[in-house]
Amino acid sequence: MSILAVQYIRPMDDGWTLPHLFKCEDGQTYVVKFINNRSGSGILANELIAYRLGNWLGLPIPPYRIIQITRDLVDMFPVLKSMEIPAGLHLGSLYYEQGTTLLDEVNLALCKNLHHAAGMIVFDHWINNWDRHVAESNLLYIPDQQKIQLIDHSDAFFGPYWDKEEFMDDRDKMDVFWGPLYEMFVPFIDSPDPFGHYVSLVEKISKKAVIQAVQGLPKQWNISREDVTELIDFLMCRRNLVRSALEELRDYFPIWREKG
Ligand SMILES: Nc1ncnc2c1ncn2[C@@H]1O[C@H](COP(=O)(O)OP(=O)(O)O)[C@@H](O)[C@H]1O
Ligand SMILES: [Mg+2]
Incomplete structure (x- = not known):
């Protein structure tokens, strides 16, 4: 279900x-990615599906909504016209x-939902979200709530291009990610079993829940039914790879390592 954009604000x-x-129309402001963004409409599907899966795991992700932008609204703003924004269904968070994405400047000890950082690492591996561990800009800290999102x-x-060949070739393998963004959270999440809770949740997710997460993508985003079916298989297969993949991170966690 979509909501209508009523006012353009700024880039x-x-x-x-x-x-x-x-x-x-709900009175809220959204960060909207357009169908004709430079990586293509596939990223809108990725964002929406990841939001639904993350929600299922109880992770903090801003609410994402399908946003309808009308031709009249585009015509009212030269900046939108110059980008040739098509009327139709886009995606907003x-x-x-x-x-803020400047996590170096944040006192993480004050953060109230740090335990979710362990869930973030589990989630990124399950969904193959390969760029967060190196790109600090893909995690927000909300100072007034003292929470990460x-x-x-x-x-x-x-x-972004739903290029499934390379993953389907080695669906029994999972790349392991480690980088500065993850490292920042080690002192707060290290324990005898830092990822256990979230890994168990991923292992338990049913096919029905995964199917629900990939349903109802707008036709305008051009994701084929076959690709959606492949994605369901991809997620179901990878559920059982996360636990052993994350074992490779044990050395970065002093308490967890001690236990091993
Ligand atoms: N829901 C949000 N609330 C506040 N700022 C956001 C939100 N979503 C994105 N941003 C800001 O916009 C930037 C770009 O958004 P992002 O989703 O990372 O897009 P991109 O794929 O272009 O990197 C982020 O790095 C962050 O600074
Ligand atoms: Mg980004």
Whole structure:
């Protein structure tokens, strides 16, 4: 189900896909990625599916909504016209005005939902979200709530272009990610079993829940039924790879390592 954009606000001036801010009929402001962004409409599907899966795992992800932008609204704003924004269904995430991606400047000890950082690492592996561990800009900290929120799953799964061949060739293998963003959370999540809770949740997710997460993509996003079926298989197969893949991270976690 979509909501209508009622007012254009401004560009975000940040990010590869150049999102823009819109106010919508529900009175909220959303960071909107357009169908004709430079990575293609596949990223909208990735974002929406990742939001639904992340929600299922109880992870903090801003609410994502399918946003309808009318021809009349585009025509009212030269900047939108010049980008040739098509009328139709785009995707927005609820805008956190105070959100910052400069995590180095944040006192993480004050953060109230740090335990979800372990879930983020599990989630990124399951959905093949390969760029967060190196790109600090894909995690928001909301100072007024003192909470982290996961954003930008544009490149997850088969990537922005839904190029499934390379993943299907080795569906029994899982790439293991490690980088500065994950490292920042080690002191807060290290324990005798830092990922156990979230790995168990991933292992338990039913095919029905995965099917629900991939349903109802707007036709305008051009994702074929076959590709959606492949994605369901991809997610179901990978559920059982996360636990052993994450074992490779044990050395980065002193308490967990001690236990091993
Ligand atoms: N819901 C949000 N609330 C506040 N800021 C956001 C939100 N979503 C994205 N941003 C900001 O916009 C930038 C670009 O968004 P992102 O989803 O990372 O797009 P891209 O795929 O272009 O990198 C982010 O790095 C962040 O600074
Ligand atoms: Mg980004």
